[in-house]
Amino acid sequence: MSPDHAARRARVVLVEPALTQLAKLTAGETHRLDRAIVAISVNPELGAPVPDTLLRDYSDEVDGVRVIYYMTALRTITIVAYVEA
Template sequence: MSPDRGPRRARVVIVEPALSQLEKLTASETHRLDRAIVAISVNPDLGTPVPDTLLRDYTDDIDAVRVVYYVTALRTLTIVAYVEA
């Protein structure tokens, strides 16, 4: 019997503008942001839709991070376009 693995996570890809932003973050900020990205990969519906776009905007007030992303049609890939910590 296989173990219960929980929900399947989407693969996360970070595009160039967000990669540039990541390079400027401290280790603490990167750690907080990582938790938000993991949460999004498990549940891509966490963010709120950005009107008239395919983008979603997720803000975690506890960790003080923001991620703007979109999810592919099959929900197997999450593309991170913007990060803020």
């Protein structure tokens, strides 16, 4: 990769339970959650591995959000299973 190009962000997909949770959030909570999801899409290693699963658990104590997700084998898609703000 040339130094002129930034790392490619993963595409983010929310599954039904996460979409249902998202629908219940306020605009401010959604904005805080968006920042966390962008951070994860840029660096999927941010979250801590959940033992004995493919899931990762990312918590941002400053913004008060939590995202549980996993990424595809090629790390091009991040699938969000749970959100909390």
